Amino acid sequence: xxxxxxxxxxxxxxxxxxxxxxxxxxxxxxxxxxxxxxxxxxxxxxxxxxxxxxxxxxxxxxxxxxxxxxxxxxxxxxxxxxxxxxxxxxxxxxxxxxxxxxxxxxxxxxxxxxxxx
Amino acid sequence: xxxxxxxxxxxxxxxxxxxxxxxxxxxxxxxxxxxxxxxxxxxxxxxxxxxxxxxxxxxxxxxxxxxxxxxxxxxxxxxxxxxxxxxxxxxxxxxxxxxxxxxxxxxxxxxx
Numbered sequence: 001x002x003x004x005x006x007x008x009x010x011x012x013x014x015x016x017x018x019x020x021x022x023x024x025x026x027x028x029x030x031x032x033x034x035x036x037x038x039x040x041x042x043x044x045x046x047x048x049x050x051x052x053x054x055x056x057x058x059x060x061x062x063x064x065x066x067x068x069x070x071x072x073x074x075x076x077x078x079x080x081x082x083x084x085x086x087x088x089x090x091x092x093x094x095x096x097x098x099x100x101x102x103x104x105x106x107x108x109x110x111x112x113x114x115x116x117x
Numbered sequence: 118x119x120x121x122x123x124x125x126x127x128x129x130x131x132x133x134x135x136x137x138x139x140x141x142x143x144x145x146x147x148x149x150x151x152x153x154x155x156x157x158x159x160x161x162x163x164x165x166x167x168x169x170x171x172x173x174x175x176x177x178x179x180x181x182x183x184x185x186x187x188x189x190x191x192x193x194x195x196x197x198x199x200x201x202x203x204x205x206x207x208x209x210x211x212x213x214x215x216x217x218x219x220x221x222x223x224x225x226x227x228x229x
Contacts, residue, residue, distance in 0.1 A: 042219030108160030
């Protein structure tokens, strides 16, 4: 497949559990973004990677959220001690060029719908 | 405060008509604005990008305008089809923020 893939597509967690969400970007894409999308809202920026370097994590809502991209390809978003307010769709996007401010088209994955009970 | 506003109410139009969606922003200095389409259960799909110094951009049945004085972008779909039914998101990249900021989206329903 040539697109961005995410797994799992759906995740149900009990409050307090840790979860890990995976993103496989398009091969060769330098930039990788994570977004959080609440129901009826637009995506909200969480964090940005250029290759393996996390250059911007200003959108992460708390220190319970952690993201990594150790080899510059696959990325994992981890949420520790999940809370009900973490329930949302988590979207991953990648783009070919480096930089958040270049004129880049972002390619989005289908998202992971996280429900915290 | 900074915000991007799109009509939260769904837009219902008849097949063959032109759909016009609005994106208004306040307190941003935009470098460019993008429009995305999002279908239920899927991620957004990029449609068009318009830069701050461009007034209009076209792609097939799509047209985007950008008025930095009015702080508004309009997105038009001509000869609309039921397959155009989806949520349309505008997203702005601002010199202030260095990240893509999305509006809430407008749901378009085209009926036969």
